Amino acid sequence: MDFSTAFHQTSVWMFRLAFVGAAVGIGYIVMTKQEETQATAPASIAAPIDDGVTGCxxxxxxxxxxLVYSMDCDQLPAADTAK
Known part of the structure; x- marks a missing residue:
């Protein structure tokens, strides 16, 4: 077997492997794709409220x-006394 035949066979098999790799990659992406409805939080969970003063x-x-605040909060917001 001369060099040109070996080079040709190698390039043919590398081309075939590239197609198989692309098919596997596309299949992986399709199978692991999350639906948009799964990625969003349920409507029953409200977004955290920012008091605008302390940032906590x-x-x-x-x-x-x-309400429970993080230990990193230096100053807790004032309690609402109107309740």
Whole structure:
């Protein structure tokens, strides 16, 4: 087998492998694609409220209705006394 035959066979097989790799990649993307409805949060979860003063946003709520803030908040927003 001379050089040109070996080069031709190698290039043919590399071309075939490129097509197989592309097919596998496209198949992976199609199978792992998430639907847009799965990526969004449910409507029952409200966005965090920014008080605009301290920049601290509540990260949760207790069973009694009190807001829970991160330990990184230096100054908590003033409690709403109108309730």
């Amino acid at each position: 946003k509540p990260i949760g709520q207790t069973a009694s209705g009190k």
